[in-house]
Amino acid sequence: MASRSIRLAVIPGDGIGPEVVAEGLKVLDAVAPAHDLKFERTTYDLGAARWHRTGETLPDAVLEELRGQDAILLGAVGDPSVPSGVLERGLLLRARFELDHYVNLRPVKLFPGMDTPLSGVKPEDVDMVVVREGTEGPYAGVGGVLRKGTPQEIATQESVNTAYGVERVVRYAFEVAASRPRRKLTLVHKDNVLTFAGDLYQRTVKRVGEEYPQVTTDYVHVDAATMFFVTMPQRFDVIVTDNLFGDIITDLGAAIAGGIGLAASGNVNPDRTAPSMFEPVHGSAPDIAGQGKADPTATILSVAMLLDHIGAPEAARRVERAVADDLAARRGRPARGTAEIGDAIAERVSG
Amino acid sequence: MASRSIRLAVIPGDGIGPEVVAEGLKVLDAVAPAHDLKFERTTYDLGAARWHRTGETLPDAVLEELRGQDAILLGAVGDPSVPSGVLERGLLLRARFELDHYVNLRPVKLFPGMDTPLSGVKPEDVDMVVVREGTEGPYAGVGGVLRKGTPQEIATQESVNTAYGVERVVRYAFEVAASRPRRKLTLVHKDNVLTFAGDLYQRTVKRVGEEYPQVTTDYVHVDAATMFFVTMPQRFDVIVTDNLFGDIITDLGAAIAGGIGLAASGNVNPDRTAPSMFEPVHGSAPDIAGQGKADPTATILSVAMLLDHIGAPEAARRVERAVADDLAARRGRPARGTAEIGDAIAERVSG
Numbered sequence: 001m002a003s004r005s006i007r008l009a010v011i012p013g014d015g016i017g018p019e020v021v022a023e024g025l026k027v028l029d030a031v032a033p034a035h036d037l038k039f040e041r042t043t044y045d046l047g048a049a050r051w052h053r054t055g056e057t058l059p060d061a062v063l064e065e066l067r068g069q070d071a072i073l074l075g076a077v078g079d080p081s082v083p084s085g086v087l088e089r090g091l092l093l094r095a096r097f098e099l100d101h102y103v104n105l106r107p108v109k110l111f112p113g114m115d116t117p118l119s120g121v122k123p124e125d126v127d128m129v130v131v132r133e134g135t136e137g138p139y140a141g142v143g144g145v146l147r148k149g150t151p152q153e154i155a156t157q158e159s160v161n162t163a164y165g166v167e168r169v170v171r172y173a174f175e176v177a178a179s180r181p182r183r184k185l186t187l188v189h190k191d192n193v194l195t196f197a198g199d200l201y202q203r204t205v206k207r208v209g210e211e212y213p214q215v216t217t218d219y220v221h222v223d224a225a226t227m228f229f230v231t232m233p234q235r236f237d238v239i240v241t242d243n244l245f246g247d248i249i250t251d252l253g254a255a256i257a258g259g260i261g262l263a264a265s266g267n268v269n270p271d272r273t274a275p276s277m278f279e280p281v282h283g284s285a286p287d288i289a290g291q292g293k294a295d296p297t298a299t300i301l302s303v304a305m306l307l308d309h310i311g312a313p314e315a316a317r318r319v320e321r322a323v324a325d326d327l328a329a330r331r332g333r334p335a336r337g338t339a340e341i342g343d344a345i346a347e348r349v350s351g
Numbered sequence: 352m353a354s355r356s357i358r359l360a361v362i363p364g365d366g367i368g369p370e371v372v373a374e375g376l377k378v379l380d381a382v383a384p385a386h387d388l389k390f391e392r393t394t395y396d397l398g399a400a401r402w403h404r405t406g407e408t409l410p411d412a413v414l415e416e417l418r419g420q421d422a423i424l425l426g427a428v429g430d431p432s433v434p435s436g437v438l439e440r441g442l443l444l445r446a447r448f449e450l451d452h453y454v455n456l457r458p459v460k461l462f463p464g465m466d467t468p469l470s471g472v473k474p475e476d477v478d479m480v481v482v483r484e485g486t487e488g489p490y491a492g493v494g495g496v497l498r499k500g501t502p503q504e505i506a507t508q509e510s511v512n513t514a515y516g517v518e519r520v521v522r523y524a525f526e527v528a529a530s531r532p533r534r535k536l537t538l539v540h541k542d543n544v545l546t547f548a549g550d551l552y553q554r555t556v557k558r559v560g561e562e563y564p565q566v567t568t569d570y571v572h573v574d575a576a577t578m579f580f581v582t583m584p585q586r587f588d589v590i591v592t593d594n595l596f597g598d599i600i601t602d603l604g605a606a607i608a609g610g611i612g613l614a615a616s617g618n619v620n621p622d623r624t625a626p627s628m629f630e631p632v633h634g635s636a637p638d639i640a641g642q643g644k645a646d647p648t649a650t651i652l653s654v655a656m657l658l659d660h661i662g663a664p665e666a667a668r669r670v671e672r673a674v675a676d677d678l679a680a681r682r683g684r685p686a687r688g689t690a691e692i693g694d695a696i697a698e699r700v701s702g
């Protein structure tokens with residue numbers, strides 16, 4: 001069989017981004033041959049250094065090149081030397097919005113053998129998928145400031161939610177729920193306060209849900225959801241939520257599922273009108289950058305999600321199994337560095 | 352000494368509200384005489400039943416009466432028979448906004464002997480105060496819906512933040528931090544995405560902080576804050592945050608500090624231009640209403656906050672000690688009902 005060629009854009013980014021991406025690519029290289037996959041990689045120098053050098057975050061020309069790729073692997077962006085928001089809005093969120101990543105897919109799963117800060121919780125208790133909206137809501141970037149720096153300053157942020165945007169992410173969430181054994185979808189919002197947006201989500205879940213009679217649905221306020229994450233994580237199977245609530249609860253989810261070093265995510269364009277982008281949930285962690293200490297597992301699990309997305313589910317399962325085996329073997333062993341972990345998983349994948 | 356008379360408005364509300372409020376008042380009655388306090392109580396029939404009967408949530412005339420009181424004790428509002436948001440916005444938030452409760456004060460404290468879902472966490476690890484803004488931000492109620500029910504629907508929610516509103520809550524938070532041994536204030540926001548509002552908070556903390564050189568300050572994104580709550584709660588002393596982030600993290604805080612049955616709060620008007628309102632963080636819990644099962648401790652601790660606010664700190668400490676003793680005595684004992692817990696604490700308070 002001739003091998004399939006995949007154009008992969010790589011954005012290592014800032015801080016520990018390049019370190020963890022290197023390990024993700026190592027594992028990708030290790031798994032590719034057995035599944036007749038060939039990755040044509042293009043690395044894009046984006047992030048803090050580029051911004052300092054040129055003032056650019058995500059130039060139009062680069063964005064156009066990205067559109068021509070099949071998938072994107074991103075490490076992390078952000079650095080204390082850059083004003084907060086510049087890289088996040090100008091690079092990361094710009095990519096998510098321009099490439100229409102309307103599903104931000106974030107599994108929250110406790111692997112056997114992993115530590116969780118919760119007492120008495122077993123791996124089977126933490127196994128959910130958060131389907132976070134990725135292209136609107138409070139992240140729309142709508143808002144402004146008037147009379148800045150004066151006692152009369154007003155700063156606004158507008159959450160913009162559309163039937164178009166909500167329906168497509170809700171539909172995707174129902175598909176995910178329908179494909180899982182428990183077939184349960186929970187809407188997380190704050191509809192008793194954010195009444196307009198919450199009502200749109202509620203009505204949409206109800207209406208789309210009529211097409212999925214096999215999926216049971218319920219609703220939990222976001223504040224209560226954070227409580228359930230730590231007291232009763234097993235109550236959740238699939239969650240659909242807005243961009244900001246999804247951001248918050250998936251960090252909490254990462255914390256209960258073995259830590260941010262393991263949390264993978266996909267910024268998915270299900271219609272495939274542009275490439276999807278896979279990235280660890282963690283940030284650039286400037287405090288440990290360059291020390292070879294960062295855990296690349298979240299990036300490697302993001303690579304597995306990427307493999308799923310490009311239609312190589314067997315390769316994806318292989319990477320996931322290698323990660324699970326590596327995690328199971330960690331207990332009681334001395335801590336390893338970034339490259340060591342990458343090597344170990346790559347070896348399991350090729351072995 | 353002649354006893355001091357205090358006008359107390361009581362809003363039992365819905366669900367378990369009346370049950371827990373009855374115990375709060377029982378404890379108040381038990382502590383009052385020894386501290387020469389006399390409470391003139393007026394009970395206001397507000398909540399789901401009133402709305403069903405008359406369509407009213409918080410009528411203007413009642414609001415005017417409330418303004419004449421010295422303090423308000425509220426149980427909980429909300430019922431599944433009332434559309435989501437009607438009572439929350441029309442009663443609870445209307446009271447908070449009209450009475451200018453710009454500080455929503457929420458201690459997060461793990462009492463000795465209490466269970467927490469976190470493993471390896473000791474009471475001294477969880478001892479913080481969240482100062483949540485209470486009168487603006489995403490709770491402003493600004494927003495709307497266009498083309499409702501059509502594929503072209505747009506629903507917006509605007510977060511409105513003013514220098515006036517942010518400065519006064521930040522200043523209050525610095526005062527709280529300055530009064531505590533660790534003298535540490537953490538701003539929790541999402542300034543890399545909500546850049547306008549986040550920047551206003553950041554600049555305000557910096558500016559006001561110059562007046563409090565003894566207080567150290569730092570900043571944590573709200574998503575990361577939820578992680579720290581479960582992995583490293585001891586990193587927080589005092590937190591200042593906006594209305595929505597405060598809502599979310601204090602429910603999580605309640606969960607890690609022994610559960611929502613213990614979480615107290617004060618909706619405080621520090622300028623005393625209107626009465627402050629004290630209420631448990633939990634909701635009306637219609638599923639267990641009328642069964643005498645609800646834990647009244649959160650309401651009783653809210654009564655302690657009320658006592659502090661009206662200038663009776665010794666009475667407040669007495670109630671807190673009684674609660675702490677009651678909690679310490681719980682371990683290994685059979686569960687008690689609402690009134691039994693109230694009786695036990697009232698007895699300790701008068702004894």
Ligand SMILES: CC(C)[C@H](C(=O)O)[C@@H](O)C(=O)O
Nearest residue numbers: 088089092247281543544574
């Ligand atoms: C870096 C930041 C803009 C981003 C977000 O808020 O989405 C991050 O927290 C995430 O969850 O991917």
Ligand SMILES: CC(C)[C@H](C(=O)O)[C@@H](O)C(=O)O
Nearest residue numbers: 192193223439440443598632
């Ligand atoms: C009932 C609801 C409007 C309220 C809020 O969101 O403030 C509650 O969750 C709280 O925390 O007091």
